[in-house]
Amino acid sequence: MIQLPPDIHTHDPERHDAVIQLTPGRDMADDGRVYSIGIHPWDTTVTDADWEQLLDEVSRTSSDRRIVMIGETGIDSLRGGSIPLQTMLLRRQAEISEACGKPLLLHVVRAWPRVLALRRRMRPSQPWIAHGFRGKPQLAAELLRSGIDISLGEHFNPETAAMIPAGRLYTETDTSPAGIDEIRQRINAFRSEKKFN
Numbered sequence: 001m002i003q004l005p006p007d008i009h010t011h012d013p014e015r016h017d018a019v020i021q022l023t024p025g026r027d028m029a030d031d032g033r034v035y036s037i038g039i040h041p042w043d044t045t046v047t048d049a050d051w052e053q054l055l056d057e058v059s060r061t062s063s064d065r066r067i068v069m070i071g072e073t074g075i076d077s078l079r080g081g082s083i084p085l086q087t088m089l090l091r092r093q094a095e096i097s098e099a100c101g102k103p104l105l106l107h108v109v110r111a112w113p114r115v116l117a118l119r120r121r122m123r124p125s126q127p128w129i130a131h132g133f134r135g136k137p138q139l140a141a142e143l144l145r146s147g148i149d150i151s152l153g154e155h156f157n158p159e160t161a162a163m164i165p166a167g168r169l170y171t172e173t174d175t176s177p178a179g180i181d182e183i184r185q186r187i188n189a190f191r192s193e194k195k196f197n
Contacts, residue, residue, distance in 0.1 A: 007180035009172035036069035044081030071105030
């Protein structure tokens with residue numbers, strides 16, 4: 001698997017120690033920064049979007065050495081376009097993830113049963129990572145059993161933080177102004193309290 005930095009997801013294009021979220025068509029710096037590229041569920045409200053062209057752009061860009069992940073993509077039941085459209089875009093980006101051999105970063109809101117069903121059908125070989133996870137330990141356990149890894153950000157459930165195996169846990173700043181070291185320290189404090197090994 002590709003070696004990811006400690007901050008696997010940010011929307012701040014100035015961070016150099018993170019995977020920066022990139023929208024198709026945007027430029028990348030050539031100064032050592034790394035990126036993820038994908039069609040976000042919130043962007044699916046654009047009625048005149050050419051989805052095939054955008055997917056082609058994600059696919060073409062995915063081979064660039066600066067791209068280390070595909071996404072964020074997923075299904076958001078509270079915001080975005082139709083669920084069938086979001087599901088199609090998730091499936092196609094999961095296929096791109098498989099084709100380029102890079103992990104898939106997931107944005108999922110109240111739609112985990114749909115995402116898990118898609119994962120069972122696709123049987124991907126590349127890691128899928130649930131980003132910004134705030135859910136309860138029971139849902140985290142279900143995702144882990146299905147093969148989905150978990151990334152925690154500034155806001156997280158302490159009980160969940162304590163139960164994720166070290167090799168399946170990622171961290172991120174997302175839209176937070178806090179640094180990744182501060183976020184990691186908070187997460188690790190809860191993990192140490194529970195004496196998780």
